[in-house]
Amino acid sequence: RKEVEQDPGPFNVPEGATVAFNCTYSNSASQSFFWYRQDCRKEPKLLMSVYSSGNEDGRFTAQLNRASQYISLLIRDSKLSDSATYLCVVKGTYKYIFGTGTRLKVLA
Amino acid sequence: DVKVTQSSRYLVKRTGEKVFLECVQDMDHENMFWYRQDPGLGLRLIYFSYDVKMKEKGDIPEGYSVSREKKERFSLILESASTNQTSMYLCASRGTGSYEQYFGPGTRLTVT
Numbered sequence: 001r002k003e004v005e006q007d008p009g010p011f012n013v014p015e016g017a018t019v020a021f022n023c024t025y026s027n028s029a030s031q032s033f034f035w036y037r038q039d040c041r042k043e044p045k046l047l048m049s050v051y052s053s054g055n056e057d058g059r060f061t062a063q064l065n066r067a068s069q070y071i072s073l074l075i076r077d078s079k080l081s082d083s084a085t086y087l088c089v090v091k092g093t094y095k096y097i098f099g100t101g102t103r104l105k106v107l108a
Numbered sequence: 109d110v111k112v113t114q115s116s117r118y119l120v121k122r123t124g125e126k127v128f129l130e131c132v133q134d135m136d137h138e139n140m141f142w143y144r145q146d147p148g149l150g151l152r153l154i155y156f157s158y159d160v161k162m163k164e165k166g167d168i169p170e171g172y173s174v175s176r177e178k179k180e181r182f183s184l185i186l187e188s189a190s191t192n193q194t195s196m197y198l199c200a201s202r203g204t205g206s207y208e209q210y211f212g213p214g215t216r217l218t219v220t
Contacts, residue, residue, distance in 0.1 A: 095167075
């Protein structure tokens with residue numbers, strides 16, 4: 001079993017739609033959780049951290065479920081510019097473990 | 109503005125060559141990382157360093173070595189390049205006390 005698992009997609013959604021991604025992790029001792037965004041042929045960039053209480057940043061909402069060991073990312077009112085690959089990242093004691101990413105395509 | 113730079117965007121080398129990939133950050137970060145990214149496998153950690161002259165193996169260190177002589181510079185060395193080292197190589201840095209990693213633009217290495 002992979003340490004961090006994501007559905008690779010692609011998720012093809014129309015502009016304005018709401019879309020959600022999940023990510024599961026295997027190590028219950030994981031300490032911190034993040035979503036990174038990676039555009040085609042570009043480097044990953046931090047989108048948001050994920051807190052136990054859930055957190056929101058504009059149209060983006062991230063949630064953590066420690067009991068079931070998954071994190072989620074919800075994007076409301078999708079824009080064309082949201083098209084990218086979203087990487088789930090889990091931090092253990094000293095290293096970061098990246099999921100393989102979920103590809104999102106927002107269609108006009 | 110935060111900046112991590114890598115010496116080359118694209119590199120083509122022959123099997124058996126020694127390859128140097130350089131990464132420089134201007135944020136005075138203590139921690140630096142080298143990853144490779146392959147389709148279907150995601151980012152995998154090769155080596156990391158938490159201080160000058162310090163290095164730790166990541167998940168896939170075989171065939172690689174690193175050097176960190178100065179705080180801002182972290183080099184990845186392929187002692188004898190092989191075709192299975194064809195990949196996208198990404199460098200990242202992180203300040204102590206921060207969770208965010210900043211990535212360089214990546215080097216796409218092809219070994220023929």
